[in-house]
Amino acid sequence: MFSIGDLSRRTGVKVPTIRYYEQMGLLEAAERSEGNQRRFGKRELERLAFIRHARDLGLTIESIRELIDLSGHAEKPCADADRIAKEQLASVRDRIAQLKRLEKELERIALCCTGETVGDCHVIRALSNHALCATDH
Amino acid sequence: MFSIGDLSRRTGVKVPTIRYYEQMGLLEAAERSEGNQRRFGKRELERLAFIRHARDLGLTIESIRELIDLSGHAEKPCADADRIAKEQLASVRDRIAQLKRLEKELERIALCCTGETVGDCHVIRALSNHALCATDH
DNA sequence: ACAATATCTCTAGTGGCTGGAAGTCTAAGG
DNA sequence: CCTTAGACTTCCAGCCACTAGAGATATTGT
Incomplete structure (x- = not known):
């Protein structure tokens, strides 16, 4: 479990940007510590890397949302x-x-x-x- | 003398965009008709074409402002x-x-x-x- | 004279962040 | 255990270059 700052350092995505992605629904609302701070795990790290990669390739937030939805339905045609x-x-x-x-x-x-x-x-x-x-x- | 709509048709720049350029100081505040509508002449048409052309080339509003300032000082080095x-x-x-x-x-x-x-x-x-x-x- | 169209100002929204203010939490040192 | 520095929280504003809409007024054509 790591903090938003840790996640930021590991992915190179700035802290406010991570919060923004959460707000945009690309990241699910993170778990919170007792004091209401976000705590992330490996899953969130991987998803954020996916998002960052897609953004680097110029995909819009909307397209990324679609891809994330798709990736949740492994049985559908791609x-x-x-x-x-x-x-x-x-x-x-x-x-x-x-x-x-x-x-x-x-x-x-x-x-x-x-x-x-x-x-x-x-x-x-x-x-x-x-x-x-x-x-x- | 033509209206903002005429100017728009002649230059291909949309009406709200013309007003926006005025607001940004790229076009001087236009003369007005009795009923407070903008009236433009050849000079404004040429300047708007200049602006449009520069924008098409990807120059920022700020760069265009600089160029316009420069073009008012014909004696300065370019x-x-x-x-x-x-x-x-x-x-x-x-x-x-x-x-x-x-x-x-x-x-x-x-x-x-x-x-x-x-x-x-x-x-x-x-x-x-x-x-x-x-x-x- | 009247209808249709054009114009006016003002405000708010776009996308993808980025920055700041003001307050709260956590971790490390003493 | 206490302090303090730094990291975190939310919320709001700003960036660029427009674009869209509301509601009021002006102009133009018949």
């Missing part, structure tokens, strides 16, 4: 879990594609600066005039 | 504008790199699903066990 992961993959790929377009545009804008004054600054001119852009965004 | 653009480029590149690591991890997780039940679902197992990950995150 199509839903699969769908959540695939949707997340698709959304990550979308964001990468979008950021690459931005990168191109910013390169054009930022790398052309010739170090003169604001009056003829390429950065500001480029931002003022969308027509100078190579891609649409 | 190093600051250049720095803002370069910082944004660096941050975009960071995010791309991070998302690519995620993409790899999600591919491994999502594409291995063999369509069985939750009990032996690869997605859920992978999320439960960080040790299965190829990269650190």
Whole structure:
């Protein structure tokens, strides 16, 4: 049995964040000490690691809730879990594609600066005039 | 002179967002009609396009405020504008790199699903066990 | 003149935390 | 056993960049 601070140190999840996950229903309400402090065991540690991992992969709290619900029903087909992961993959790929377009545009804008004054600054001119852009965004 | 709705249609920026930009000080307080409705001209249209463009490129409101301040001082050197653009480029590149690591991890997780039940679902197992990950995150 | 649409201000909500205040509990040292 | 430092509790506010809604007023078209 360890305290919320211990759990935090073991998982790298900040204390207020752990309480937040509990409030959001990702962690079940923890047992309490006589003095009303939370006490966690191995099970909670593992679940928190799961949550942290999923968050690191960009899954929303809502998706994680779904996955936790699913994992409680070992007999169901795992199509839903699969769908959540695939949707997340698709959304990550979308964001990468979008950021690459931005990168191109910013390169054009930022790398052309010739170090003169604001009056003829390429950065500001480029931002003022969308027509100078190579891609649409 | 056009109304906020006209401005919205011309720039693709939603009406409440225009009011929000005014509130944030990116747009100067607009002239008003007799009945207290905002009236905009070409100047405001151009500035809003500038703002929209910068936002599309991922610049924060704060950075845009800086750029607007700068653009009012045509005689100053444009190093600051250049720095803002370069910082944004660096941050975009960071995010791309991070998302690519995620993409790899999600591919491994999502594409291995063999369509069985939750009990032996690869997605859920992978999320439960960080040790299965190829990269650190 | 009237109806339909647009605008006004103000407030609150989004997601995923993060920080602070004010009070209570626990663990270690003396 | 007592003290004290630190960890813990709850509750509330704030972050960013909007977005939505209520209820009142203005404008526009017929």
